[in-house]
Amino acid sequence: MGKNTTVAVVGGGPAGMVLGLLLARAGIEVTVLEKHANFLRDFRGDTVHASTLALLDDLGLGERFAALPQRRLDRVAAQLDGGLVQIADMSRLPGAHKHVALVPQWDFLDLLADAAADEASFTLIRNADVTGLLRDGDRTTGVRFTDRVTGQEHELTAALTVACDGRHSAVRAAAGLRPRGFGVPMDVWWFRLPRRADDVDGGLGRFTAGHFCVLIDRGDYWQCAYMIRKGSDKALRAKGIGELRRRMVALVPWLGDRVDALESWDDVKLLDVRLDRLRRWSRDGLLLIGDAAHAMSPVGGVGINLAVADAVAAARILAPELRRDGTASTTALRRVQLRRWWPTALVQGGQRLAHRAVLGKALNGDPQVTPPSTGTLPLPIRVARRFPVLQGIPARLVAIGPLPERAPAWARRPEAPGRGTTSGGDSVRSA
Missing domain, CATH: 3.30.70 (Alpha-Beta Plaits)
Known part of the structure; x- marks a missing residue:
């Protein structure tokens, strides 16, 4: 059975749903294919960072998000053998959101899906297991997927296919793309x-x-x-x-x-921790973003933030061509990678350094615990204790990132009255 759309987004995670919502608000016909029947799964990443909270404000969803049950993290601490130390103070962040929200990811995704459903050009197909790509020569022209309920096979033709299906991307495998892996300990x-x-x-x-x-x-x-x-x-x-x-x-x-x-x-x-990155994130008719293009280490907990930023940049760069010509040129697809490559490489470089200098050495030792003492703390932590303003640096790296993306003007909406409240959520601090 055949269907058609302008943009096929594979994967209904944060990157896929944000991209689908933004493109739909540009009036572009977009279909998101989600493998599961709903979002009620045990996600490992339930953080919504300050830059994403600012994005939700731009989209008119800030109050609706604030009404969700959540915890709010405004400080980060570490218990070392030398004692308890604060390493990040998010009260020093710029902007309205000086915290990271801890929200079940299914609630976040449901919010995005509900907002996207208000757009006439948006379709979400659940239980859609993508099994292959459609091609016309070297150009990707859509996807094949199986309905996991009925077992029926379908073809979805599209001017552009975007892979947002994670580190085990079926689209990436079908395209024959292999990321460059960086060893993790x-x-x-x-x-x-x-x-x-x-x-x-x-x-x-x-x-x-x-x-x-x-x-x-x-x-x-x-x-x-x-x-x-490992x-x-x-x-x-x-x-x-x-x-x-x-x-x-x-x-x-x-x-x-x-x-x-x-x-x-x-x-x-x-x-299974991975750290990898594709050398090229696109081919004719195909774009990969988020973990499908660059799997992140859990160090810093920034993978979701980077994936959402990828989606915003992709929508802003590609929407004008898609609206005008109904397709996205290879030049435009490469511009997405050019925009998002350096913040990705920068963060992954920091994670690789942490792997080599800290985690790798420590995990090779016998897991014994030294009783808390007044021993000397690492120099960076001692400096941050002496000059608390420096605690804003790790806070910004984690909560905002090196290149935050804001919603384009055509995707912004005022907050709908009566749809939410700013009183939701509990502010929490680390000990």
């Missing part, structure tokens, strides 16, 4: 532990020799990310779930009263 165990009312608020990182763990405050539970040496998952799991419980109690003793909530390894998901 770790994988991540992802799990939940109960949160007590008298626990510290916000996000907390705990670092010591052989151990790295990040705790993210989700209200009634902690979302935990525990880093392990490729060690199978051997560690063979030791039983007690191994993870032991490590967590040794690392964060006040979690000792709840680690039994980890009943088996079924409660622990493995994140």
